């Protein structure tokens with residue numbers, strides 16, 4: 001394994017192997033496994049979990065991390081090809097990435113969707129350009145349409161909680177004051193399909209995930225024996241669910257058009273997960289979210305503070321699975 005960019009790049013058995021390694025490293029720590037290794041982390045967007053969990057993961061294996069957050073003690077960076085750099089950015093990623101890679105044994109990059117051109121974001125043009133600049137093992141720490149570390153941690157969390165592999169997984173759209181990227185919903189729907197689950201994407205009209213994302217998840221379901229469908233019917237979707245996974249995302253129909261998007265959201269404030277969403281679910285139904293989350297906009301306090309919420313465990317498991325990813329990238 002030389003790159004960890006998307007769960008779809010790995011067959012189901014290889015993902016399970018990675019999860020097995022994560023569980024072993026959790027049970028039997030190997031504090032010297034990556035001694036002397038240096039991990040470079042480049043954050044073009046903010047983070048709490050990804051930043052802290054990658055630093056903790058490499059340190060718990062004996063290595064160390066260099067964190068670069070452009071504009072905060074590091075030069076602001078230009079990412080556009082052909083830019084005339086007479087603005088705020090002092091250097092281009094074309095130099096910055098190879099320089100950082102030259103100091104490090106592996107690199108992690110976070111670069112969100114631009115949010116203007118759906119086709120360009122779906123094609124991962126930004127992240128691919130960055131990946132081409134990097135000649136070291138590379139981890140995707142969230143790109144335009146993929147957040148594989150989150151997906152892997154969520155799979156591990158469901159395994160730990162003994163959520164049935166054939167269980168019903170509802171990815172529900174949730175409210176947010178602005179349009180958020182498609183990375184988490186895209187990776188989540190794929191992960192649950194690859195795990196073999198009955199996946200239902202519950203979303204209001206206007207928020208259907210792009211065909212490309214749904215089709216990719218359907219291919220994963222075909223290989224695993226799972227299924228993927230979508231609906232705007234909340235009661236049908238939640239009936240018998242084993243997991244409600246809430247996520248906010250922008251309307252693909254109005255991609256980059258904030259005004260149209262805001263109008264669409266005006267009537268969607270009841271897309272905030274409450275206790276009564278669990279009335280007809282499986283009795284052990286869990287609530288999942290990748291965080292950060294806006295309380296009482298996307299999910300009510302009563303759910304986040306209640307026994308169904310596993311959001312802290314998901315966040316903890318980021319560190320656990322990333323130890324396995326780093327181990328495979330740096331030791332094979």
Ligand SMILES: CC(=O)N[C@@H](CCCN)C(=O)O
Pocket residue numbers: 142180181182183184248290291292
């Ligand atoms: C609030 C926000 O920008 N969320 C980002 C990050 C989520 C987890 N890394 C998103 O929805 O993609």
Ligand SMILES: NC(=O)OP(=O)(O)O
Pocket residue numbers: 046047048049050051142150290291292
């Ligand atoms: N879930 C997640 O990736 O969180 P951060 O954006 O804080 O890293």
